[in-house]
Amino acid sequence: MTLKLLLRGPSPFGRKGTFSIAHLGLSDRVDIGVPDDEDSLRKLNPLAKVPALIIEDGTALFDSRVILEYLDTLSGGDKIIPVETGARFAALRDAAMADGILEAALLVTYEGRYRPDQTPYEPWLDFQRGKVQRGLAAMSDTPPAATPLTVGGIGLACALEYIDFRKQYDWRPEFPALVEWLDSFNAVHPAFADSKPSD
């Protein structure tokens, strides 16, 4: 049976899934689609967030971290989540950091989107941008390898291009090492550009 990955628009967490599917050669086993509507998404994932992966028995897996683990398992394991303990927890820690950066960036965007009639609350935005800044500083010091690719590198690449897209933080002048990292990531993984969402 074909599995189905549900996501919406430019979701950076969804892109972690679409790129991993391509990278792992699973495109013939996983369809990509959008939820029918808000109600059907809530039935699949009570948190009503994307991505969600509908598996063989009809249940939905979430969130993106669990989905990437499932995709890794589906492709035999030890592909984007190393089995060896040291490498495994380094990759999972990088992935958690990248997700945290993304979550903070998303909250900056949501502050404008979900409170459209109010002046954005700057201390809250600064609080979230601080997480983005410190997270990127840490990842700039010790970036995940672009190859062999792990969930850490996937998360960081998705986070950087999402911040480029929504412009929550002007990271490029401050972190030239990450600019270089992202360039080399794109050179080594041409499928990453193909996974770029359109708005």
Ligand SMILES: N[C@@H](CCC(=O)N[C@@H](CS)C(=O)NCC(=O)O)C(=O)O
């Ligand atoms: N931790 C979740 C985050 C997912 C997430 O925040 N998705 C956003 C879109 S990028 C969403 O569905 N937002 C709608 C909401 O927060 O209700 C994951 O890794 O999948």
